[in-house]
Amino acid sequence: MLTEFGKVLLFLIVGAMFVAGGLIASWILRPNRPYPAKLSSYECGEEPVGNAWVRFNVRFYVIALIFLIFDVEVVFLFPWALVYRELGLFAFLEMAVFLAILLVGLAYVWVKGDLDWDKPVPQIPKIERDRPAYKQQTPAEPVAV
Amino acid sequence: MVEQLLQSLSRFLPETTLTVALCSTVVVSLFLGRKSQATLFVALAGLVLATWFSFDQMGVSETIFSGMVAVDPFSVFFKLLVGLSAILILLFSLYSSEVQSTLHRAGEYSALILAMALGMFLMAGASNLLMMVLAIELTSLSSYILAGYTREASDSSEASLKYIIYGAVSTGVMLYGISILYGLTGATDFYGINRALTEESVNSVALLVSIIMILVGFGYKISAVPFHFWTPDVYEGAPITITAFLSVASKAAGFALMMRFFKVSFIDANAVGLPTGVWTSLQGFEWNKIVAILSVLTMTLGNLVAVWQNNLKRLLAYSSIAHAGYMLMGVVVLSDKGLAAVLIYFMVYLFMNLGAFYVVMLVANKTGSEDIDSYKGLGHRSPLVSVAMVIFFISLAGLPPTAGFIGKLFLFAALLDATWIWLAVVGALNSVVSLYYYVRVVRNMFLRDPEGNAEPILFSTPQLAIVMLLLLPTLFFGLFYSPMVELANASVMMFGIR
Amino acid sequence: MILESIVFYSLAVASVGSALLMVTRRNPVIAALYLILNFFCLAGLYLTLQAQFIAVIHILVYAGAIMVLFLFVIMLLNLGDERKLSDAISPRKIIAGGLSLALLLELLSIFVTGTEGLPEYNADQALQVGTVEYIGKQLFTKFLFPFEVTSILLLAAIIGAILLAKKKPD
Numbered sequence: 001m002l003t004e005f006g007k008v009l010l011f012l013i014v015g016a017m018f019v020a021g022g023l024i025a026s027w028i029l030r031p032n033r034p035y036p037a038k039l040s041s042y043e044c045g046e047e048p049v050g051n052a053w054v055r056f057n058v059r060f061y062v063i064a065l066i067f068l069i070f071d072v073e074v075v076f077l078f079p080w081a082l083v084y085r086e087l088g089l090f091a092f093l094e095m096a097v098f099l100a101i102l103l104v105g106l107a108y109v110w111v112k113g114d115l116d117w118d119k120p121v122p123q124i125p126k127i128e129r130d131r132p133a134y135k136q137q138t139p140a141e142p143v144a145v
Numbered sequence: 146m147v148e149q150l151l152q153s154l155s156r157f158l159p160e161t162t163l164t165v166a167l168c169s170t171v172v173v174s175l176f177l178g179r180k181s182q183a184t185l186f187v188a189l190a191g192l193v194l195a196t197w198f199s200f201d202q203m204g205v206s207e208t209i210f211s212g213m214v215a216v217d218p219f220s221v222f223f224k225l226l227v228g229l230s231a232i233l234i235l236l237f238s239l240y241s242s243e244v245q246s247t248l249h250r251a252g253e254y255s256a257l258i259l260a261m262a263l264g265m266f267l268m269a270g271a272s273n274l275l276m277m278v279l280a281i282e283l284t285s286l287s288s289y290i291l292a293g294y295t296r297e298a299s300d301s302s303e304a305s306l307k308y309i310i311y312g313a314v315s316t317g318v319m320l321y322g323i324s325i326l327y328g329l330t331g332a333t334d335f336y337g338i339n340r341a342l343t344e345e346s347v348n349s350v351a352l353l354v355s356i357i358m359i360l361v362g363f364g365y366k367i368s369a370v371p372f373h374f375w376t377p378d379v380y381e382g383a384p385i386t387i388t389a390f391l392s393v394a395s396k397a398a399g400f401a402l403m404m405r406f407f408k409v410s411f412i413d414a415n416a417v418g419l420p421t422g423v424w425t426s427l428q429g430f431e432w433n434k435i436v437a438i439l440s441v442l443t444m445t446l447g448n449l450v451a452v453w454q455n456n457l458k459r460l461l462a463y464s465s466i467a468h469a470g471y472m473l474m475g476v477v478v479l480s481d482k483g484l485a486a487v488l489i490y491f492m493v494y495l496f497m498n499l500g501a502f503y504v505v506m507l508v509a510n511k512t513g514s515e516d517i518d519s520y521k522g523l524g525h526r527s528p529l530v531s532v533a534m535v536i537f538f539i540s541l542a543g544l545p546p547t548a549g550f551i552g553k554l555f556l557f558a559a560l561l562d563a564t565w566i567w568l569a570v571v572g573a574l575n576s577v578v579s580l581y582y583y584v585r586v587v588r589n590m591f592l593r594d595p596e597g598n599a600e601p602i603l604f605s606t607p608q609l610a611i612v613m614l615l616l617l618p619t620l621f622f623g624l625f626y627s628p629m630v631e632l633a634n635a636s637v638m639m640f641g642i643r
Numbered sequence: 644m645i646l647e648s649i650v651f652y653s654l655a656v657a658s659v660g661s662a663l664l665m666v667t668r669r670n671p672v673i674a675a676l677y678l679i680l681n682f683f684c685l686a687g688l689y690l691t692l693q694a695q696f697i698a699v700i701h702i703l704v705y706a707g708a709i710m711v712l713f714l715f716v717i718m719l720l721n722l723g724d725e726r727k728l729s730d731a732i733s734p735r736k737i738i739a740g741g742l743s744l745a746l747l748l749e750l751l752s753i754f755v756t757g758t759e760g761l762p763e764y765n766a767d768q769a770l771q772v773g774t775v776e777y778i779g780k781q782l783f784t785k786f787l788f789p790f791e792v793t794s795i796l797l798l799a800a801i802i803g804a805i806l807l808a809k810k811k812p813d
Binding site for chain 1 (some may be wrong): 704776801804
Binding site for chain 1 (some may be wrong): 146147164168171175370
């Protein structure tokens, strides 16, 4: 007799065997002839440049923090949904108070602009050079035709 | 169910008020312009109302929300204490240069102070392990953030980080202890734990381990040695208003929770032949001996290290550690007299410690320094404030005719009553040591010439009025202490304990 | 019940092994990945204890949200191979090791003395306790009040997160 989670376990085991079987089969069958170009990471045919480590922007962090907090909030909604029919209005009011308090938090985050995705301003490179003499005079105002 | 809930809600008015005030400060801060003190006043109004509603609860004794929170004279006393100190802190904030220079964040500041006060209100009444952890977490979380409130100063961020790391570790250890305790007794509410321990004998090693682990959490909250490492850095790095709040209210709430947990969970309800007002622990399990060791360590280390401090905030931090040690002595004796002595000490401590911090804040506002050298010749530059500081310090050292003397007197009386003579001797010796570093500051103020700038420092009338507000009780209760003692004796009553 | 023992012991070995690997790795990203493996093993152990709700939450909140934060911080600080950590044995490390050992011995002594004097639980009731329905019913009737306090705790956390993490000095 399998419980529901027993089925999940069985599924996991079969899945793992499936992946492992494919890998082992290819490991046995494939020829093994490594050389440097083959071992480097694949970047669509380009030569790989620099380190794969990229420093993340700090704004991801704030978003992740807010996500974490609201994730914890959502966790409470699962058991609530299951007992809602039984407890009725009572459960509704409880959750209303809970959400109302957190709504203040959401409003706070929203109004303060922490949900806005501030895009990096593109820095267009300016080339400083002397202008030719004939361009030194201020150009005439363009005339509307 | 619903009627019970409504009944509970009617007894929950102070906390509801704080919650509403908390939400309104956040909302108001969103609608107002950037630099406004309005949120501070909203918070102040909420706190005054909440304190007033707590005052109304005097004489009630019941538990609400299916035994989660107790509303009894003991919790009401601590709610009043926390409410009063939070009100004073908000008054300080109106004149604190650290808060006034960051007014664009005043909304967050007041909201977090309210959240902290709410957590402490819950700590005062919590009578369930789950509620206990939640209340501690709410208080701690808000205080971590407030300790790092002045982001511009790097020591403030350092303070916040240290506070969080120590807090997380000690809460983790405490939770582990709680889970062992729950495994042993099968109950989360204090009364249920007591019942389970009375009915059956449990594995005493496991019980001891769990109690020591839970003590780590309490020790951290009241900054008892050896869980005090965060205290000096946090007290130095945090804004002075927050330091003052932590040193009084946070400590009071921690003591309230600790006393309730130990008394309710481990009292032997069937003990016979004891005089009234004295109780014993269950199964000969003597947790109070552990607390006695903590108490000696705490006051001795606090006082000895304070001698070497040159920053006044650090000095007061170590002095507050030492005071926690004195107050632990009152918990050791297992009698109502001991508890009443702790309550009396807290009433006194509220005024004298907040007073000392307020003067430090006023001086730091003007001179920009908290160093002990900047107090040289302060007696000539600002006589009134200096005299007030001397009185606060005399009171902290526990000399008559100030209120601090009365606090110590009742503590020692309770100790001698319960024949804990050696502990009383250690406490007395410690008081002598503490005199040295308090006098050092006083000597700098009156017997040294000012270095450099010797112009008089002037303070505005409302600023001096707040000094008076704190100074008068410190003197008054030193002479007329009977109302204080009566209040304390009436407030040691916890729900369901004879 | 031999199958149950197999599942339990394989998960137990895997969780202790991944925990050990996590603390001994030098590369923080690899350590974090072992921590995720550890979380999954623990979730599996909760399942064998019939605590389905905790198991699912463990994966959703810990392995999901909190590990995301962990990895963000590692990437943010650009911690590569942390070779700066000293290998020297300092007095502090010895004290820490001694304390950990003491804790281990204490806990072992509790486990060795067995279940005498522990409250007894009804098996049917124990099967009930872990289900989401049971938790829901308890949470929204008996533990209603702590549930509401949680929302205030989360509100304080939101305000704090924004206050401390925001870069812009506005």
